Amino acid sequence: MRRYIIWLFLAVSLTISLTGCWDQVEIEKRGFIIGIAFDLAQKKDEELDELKEKTFYKGTYQFVVPSALGQGGSGQGNSSSKAYNNLVVEGETVSEQINRLAGQTSRTPFAEHLQTIILSENVVRTPQTCSQILDFLLRDNETRRGIKVLIAEGEAGAMLDIPPIPENLPVMYIDSIAKNSFKNASILSERKIGTIHEHLLSKKSFVLPKIQRDGQKINMTGAAVFDGHNTQMVGFINGEITEGLNMITNEYKQGSLKIKVEDKPVVYEIKREKSSVKVHVRNKDDIRIYIKIKTEGAIEESFASLDYMDLKVLSKVEIAVEKEIERKVANAIKVFQKDLKVDALGFSGYLERSDYETWKDIEENWDHGENYFSKSIIKVQADVIVQTPGAIINSE
Amino acid sequence: MKTFEYEKGEINEKEIVYLAASYPIAVGVLSIPRTLGRVTNFFDGWVCLVVTGIFCIFVTGVSAKLASYFPGQTFFKYASTICSKPVALILTIYGTIYFIATTSFQTRFVAIITKQYLLFKTPVEIISLVFLFVIVYAVAGSRIGLIRLNLLFFPITILVALFVLAMNIPNFEFENLSPFFTTSWEGYWKGSKESFFTLSGSEILLFYVAYIKKTEKTSKYAMIGAGIPAIIYLMIYTTAIGVFNSQTAGMLVYPTIELAKEAEVPGSFFGRIESLFFTIWIMAIFNTASLALDIVLISLSSIFHKTKKITFIIFLTPIIYFIAMFPVNSIRVSLMGQFLSYMSFGLGVVVPVFLLIIAKVRGIKGNA
Numbered sequence: 001m002r003r004y005i006i007w008l009f010l011a012v013s014l015t016i017s018l019t020g021c022w023d024q025v026e027i028e029k030r031g032f033i034i035g036i037a038f039d040l041a042q043k044k045d046e047e048l049d050e051l052k053e054k055t056f057y058k059g060t061y062q063f064v065v066p067s068a069l070g071q072g073g074s075g076q077g078n079s080s081s082k083a084y085n086n087l088v089v090e091g092e093t094v095s096e097q098i099n100r101l102a103g104q105t106s107r108t109p110f111a112e113h114l115q116t117i118i119l120s121e122n123v124v125r126t127p128q129t130c131s132q133i134l135d136f137l138l139r140d141n142e143t144r145r146g147i148k149v150l151i152a153e154g155e156a157g158a159m160l161d162i163p164p165i166p167e168n169l170p171v172m173y174i175d176s177i178a179k180n181s182f183k184n185a186s187i188l189s190e191r192k193i194g195t196i197h198e199h200l201l202s203k204k205s206f207v208l209p210k211i212q213r214d215g216q217k218i219n220m221t222g223a224a225v226f227d228g229h230n231t232q233m234v235g236f237i238n239g240e241i242t243e244g245l246n247m248i249t250n251e252y253k254q255g256s257l258k259i260k261v262e263d264k265p266v267v268y269e270i271k272r273e274k275s276s277v278k279v280h281v282r283n284k285d286d287i288r289i290y291i292k293i294k295t296e297g298a299i300e301e302s303f304a305s306l307d308y309m310d311l312k313v314l315s316k317v318e319i320a321v322e323k324e325i326e327r328k329v330a331n332a333i334k335v336f337q338k339d340l341k342v343d344a345l346g347f348s349g350y351l352e353r354s355d356y357e358t359w360k361d362i363e364e365n366w367d368h369g370e371n372y373f374s375k376s377i378i379k380v381q382a383d384v385i386v387q388t389p390g391a392i393i394n395s396e
Numbered sequence: 397m398k399t400f401e402y403e404k405g406e407i408n409e410k411e412i413v414y415l416a417a418s419y420p421i422a423v424g425v426l427s428i429p430r431t432l433g434r435v436t437n438f439f440d441g442w443v444c445l446v447v448t449g450i451f452c453i454f455v456t457g458v459s460a461k462l463a464s465y466f467p468g469q470t471f472f473k474y475a476s477t478i479c480s481k482p483v484a485l486i487l488t489i490y491g492t493i494y495f496i497a498t499t500s501f502q503t504r505f506v507a508i509i510t511k512q513y514l515l516f517k518t519p520v521e522i523i524s525l526v527f528l529f530v531i532v533y534a535v536a537g538s539r540i541g542l543i544r545l546n547l548l549f550f551p552i553t554i555l556v557a558l559f560v561l562a563m564n565i566p567n568f569e570f571e572n573l574s575p576f577f578t579t580s581w582e583g584y585w586k587g588s589k590e591s592f593f594t595l596s597g598s599e600i601l602l603f604y605v606a607y608i609k610k611t612e613k614t615s616k617y618a619m620i621g622a623g624i625p626a627i628i629y630l631m632i633y634t635t636a637i638g639v640f641n642s643q644t645a646g647m648l649v650y651p652t653i654e655l656a657k658e659a660e661v662p663g664s665f666f667g668r669i670e671s672l673f674f675t676i677w678i679m680a681i682f683n684t685a686s687l688a689l690d691i692v693l694i695s696l697s698s699i700f701h702k703t704k705k706i707t708f709i710i711f712l713t714p715i716i717y718f719i720a721m722f723p724v725n726s727i728r729v730s731l732m733g734q735f736l737s738y739m740s741f742g743l744g745v746v747v748p749v750f751l752l753i754i755a756k757v758r759g760i761k762g763n764a
Contacts, residue, residue, distance in 0.1 A: 022515065022522075023516060144657055146658065194658065
């Protein structure tokens with residue numbers, strides 16, 4: 001008898017506990033946020049007085065519409081079957097926006113699949129805002145440290161409205177362009193919020209990829225430069241400078257350089273690039289940085305009729321390419337040292353590793369205050385190898 | 397509850413390797429890169445881990461040596477032989493309180509992290525209660541069955557940890573490791589203290605050696621066992637610093653879970669290995685908590701010979717649950733963990749060393 005009572009008790013209590021799953025959310029009820037764009041909100045005049053100190057952000061949230069996803073690229077012409085849905089909310093904090101969002105959409109906002117966030121240039125030109133917006137994304141357990149960050153020139157929300165041919169979602173479209181950095185050297189490779197968190201904590205300056213809308217197209221060459229001291233954007237750099245930056249920071253994957261040999265264009269394709277940086281400190285006013293760049297590559301295109309089987313000709317080409325690389329890199333360094341006056345090239349890390357005591361001494365004044373960075377002497381030396389002229393020696 | 401009786405219920409000598417290894421590996425792994433990252437610069441925390449690892453191996457050897465002088469005797473019995481019955485009683489009660497609190501601490505910690513990473517809405521009270529029931533069920537059976545279960549779980553947890561580390565190799569940046577030796581002596585001291593707190597586990601040997609068949613090589617096997625967590629911790633710490641750098645690791649609440657979050661398995665099918673890692677890691681915490689509760693039962697039954705095991709369990713479960721629910725937030729739980737660490741220093745280091753010295757001075761040989 002006692003045994004039956006125990007069984008009955010177990011059966012009842014287990015059945016009751018089965019109905020009590022607190023965390024049950026049907027997948028159909030989730031609204032997958034895949035991208036967010038942050039802009040500064042327009043303030044109305046009467047509101048301005050009472051909200052003097054507050055900055056309001058306008059967040060554009062891109063939701064996936066799963067039912068429209070299955071059709072692939074074929075349903076593009078039909079506007080009713082858009083695979084995404086953009087919602088715009090305003091708020092002082094990100095969590096406030098997401099909470100407001102829940103009141104505007106039939107599906108619970110769910111950020112675990114968030115891929116990319118885009119910050120408009122107006123947002124990040126104010127000190128500290130970058131870290132304030134990232135705080136929620138880093139703190140929340142739904143979002144991961146692998147979310148990519150882009151800086152928009154102009155309005156960020158507009159980027160999420162781009163016609164995403166041949167992809168389904170504008171965010172995926174933007175992501176795919178960002179991945180092309182291995183083919184186009186003037187695109188900065190993707191930056192994740194985890195890496196930015198590291199920069200924010202170490203107070204070192206950094207760069208983030210730039211995105212720009214050009215009518216119905218997107219242009220992602222160039223980068224936004226941040227001052228690590230107060231995490232404020234100090235300016236954009238163009239594609240050419242980004243190329244030089246990529247060469248210094250070892251992120252140059254593949255790219256072409258156009259040089260002139262005998263006044264005719266010759267294109268050298270860089271297949272592999274490796275840079276090494278050495279920092280020599282005599283005293284804190286005399287810091288010398290030596291950059292060595294080694295490249296291997298091939299002749300991609302040649303308008304000049306040259307005999308590429310001749311070593312002398314090859315070395316002539318190599319020297320011309322070396323000059324070009326040195327010019328590019330020196331240009332990039334000049335922009336950072338003299339115009340922007342921030343060290344987003346990562347030299348501080350090399351200094352920290354090679355001479356920790358000096359670094360501790362000048363840490364506060366490296367690219368701020370005294371600015372030892374802009375006073376330091378930076379030398380570039382390139383070493384170019386042409387491995388092959390390609391399939392032909394000459395076309396005519 | 398039916399129980400399956402194993403032959404004699406004795407532990408094989410080699411199984412002590414797994415016991416000594418699986419007891420220290422628990423919740424400390426999840427935060428060790430943070431605690432070290434906060435007090436040391438760059439990669440200097442490895443010094444702390446190596447030094448305390450060697451210290452823990454040594455202390456484990458001492459505890460196992462002491463206990464193996466008295467084969468088949470419980471801690472209470474041989475402690476009475478060495479230093480009179482009242483002192484032995486006090487030491488046993490001290491140990492019992494420590495292990496009860498350890499069970500509570502692990503139970504609460506599981507609930508906190510589960511709530512944070514897996515079940516966002518389920519109340520902490522329920523998660524703790526379910527976990528506690530599982531532990532209670534495990535210790536209610538035969539002792540050797542529990543130890544076999546530990547042996548079964550241990551390799552799985554280690555494999556998953558290694559898998560997470562391997563998946564992080566692409567994110568590893570060697571620049572994060574240098575410059576070397578920039579930490580102050582104070583930093584090394586603090587780091588060593590923190591690493592000792594998570595690496596120490598010698599106290600369980602004082603109680604478990606009584607159940608070992610032959611004890612000639614016990615202390616050797618125990619020392620091998622104590623070396624395993626030190627190596628695992630060192631690997632996890634190195635990877636965390638390589639992936640996050642020390643400053644960032646110091647700002648993440650559970651850097652080891654974040655490592656699992658950071659890992660990207662090729663092919664998007666296994667996108668979320670942190671849930672896999674975390675589910676498996678609960679097994680490691682289960683090992684620690686169930687061993688701790690089992691030792692509570694061992695030491696209680698060494699004092700009260702006649703009481704049945706199940707009576708102790710029914711009496712202890714509410715107490716453990718109450719202690720687990722006592723701290724109001726995760727920061728207080730960590731403080732409780734710190735307090736427990738000081739207690740473990742007393743039980744795992746001070747007690748065995750002094751007992752061994754007294755035994756030598758008074759010329760007590762034991763039965764071996």
